[in-house]
Amino acid sequence: MDAATITAPAVLILLGPPGAGKGTQARMLEDKFGLVQLSTGDLLRGAVAAGTEAGKAAKAVMEAGDLVSDGIVTAILRDRMAETDCAKGVILDGFPRTTVQAEALDGLLASTDQKINAAISLEVDDTEMVTRISGRYTCAGCGEGYHDTYKQPAEDGKCDKCGHTEFTRRADDNAETVASRLSAYHAQTAPLIDYYQAQGVLKGIDAMGQIDDIARDLQALVGDIMD
Numbered sequence: 001m002d003a004a005t006i007t008a009p010a011v012l013i014l015l016g017p018p019g020a021g022k023g024t025q026a027r028m029l030e031d032k033f034g035l036v037q038l039s040t041g042d043l044l045r046g047a048v049a050a051g052t053e054a055g056k057a058a059k060a061v062m063e064a065g066d067l068v069s070d071g072i073v074t075a076i077l078r079d080r081m082a083e084t085d086c087a088k089g090v091i092l093d094g095f096p097r098t099t100v101q102a103e104a105l106d107g108l109l110a111s112t113d114q115k116i117n118a119a120i121s122l123e124v125d126d127t128e129m130v131t132r133i134s135g136r137y138t139c140a141g142c143g144e145g146y147h148d149t150y151k152q153p154a155e156d157g158k159c160d161k162c163g164h165t166e167f168t169r170r171a172d173d174n175a176e177t178v179a180s181r182l183s184a185y186h187a188q189t190a191p192l193i194d195y196y197q198a199q200g201v202l203k204g205i206d207a208m209g210q211i212d213d214i215a216r217d218l219q220a221l222v223g224d225i226m227d
C-alpha cells in the first residue's frame with residue numbers, strides 16, 4: 001500500500017429515531033465501505049465474553065444491577081476500535097448518548113490523534129413517522145406486511161397472498177407510543193445535535209424517502225468522508 005493512502009480509521013456517529021431505518025442503513029454502510037457498526041449493547045456483550053479488563057469491570061457492575069459507567073464504556077470502545085476489523089473505520093450507534101459521553105469520546109479519540117469525521121442525523125417528519133409506523137399490520141397466516149394508508153389488501157380484510165382473514169398489529173406500534181418514542185428521542189438527542197453542530201461535523205440526511213434513496217444520499221456523504 002502506498003503510504004499516502006494510509007489514513008486514520010473513520011469515526012462516524014449515526015443518529016436516528018426508532019423506525020428511521022438506522023440498522024438497515026448502517027449494514028449497507030458496513031458492506032459498502034468495510035466499516036464496523038458498534039452499538040453499546042454489542043460492545044458490552046463482546047467485552048464481557050472476551051474477558052478483557054474493561055469487560056470484567058462491566059460484568060461486575062452489571063451483575064450488581066448497576067449501570068456501566070461512561071469510563072468503562074469508553075475503555076471498551078477504545079479496545080474494540082483498536083482491533084484489526086475496525087481499520088477502515090466505525091459507525092457508532094447508541095454511543096455517545098449524552099454530551100458528557102461525547103466529550104469522553106472526543107478525549108479518547110484525541111489520545112490517538114483521531115477525531116469524529118461526521119455525526120450523521122437521519123432526519124424524519126414526526127407526524128409522517130407516526131402514520132407510517134402506527135399503520136403497519138401483518139397477516140396472521142403468512143406474515144405478509146400491510147399498511148392502513150399505503151398497502152391495503154386488494155380484497156378488504158383478506159390477505160392477498162394466502163387468503164387469511166386475521167391480522168395482527170404490534171402493541172407498541174400504536175400512534176401514542178410511537179409519538180412518545182419520537183419525542184423521547186428528540187429530547188435525548190437535541191443536546192448531541194447541538195454539540196456536533198458546534199463542532200461543524202453534523203450532517204443531516206433526509207430519512208423520509210425510499211430506503212434506496214436514503215442509502216444513496218448516505219453513501220455519497222460517507223464516500224466523500226472515506227476519500
Ligand SMILES: [Zn+2]
Pocket residue numbers: 139140141142143144159160161162163164
Ligand atoms: Zn397471508
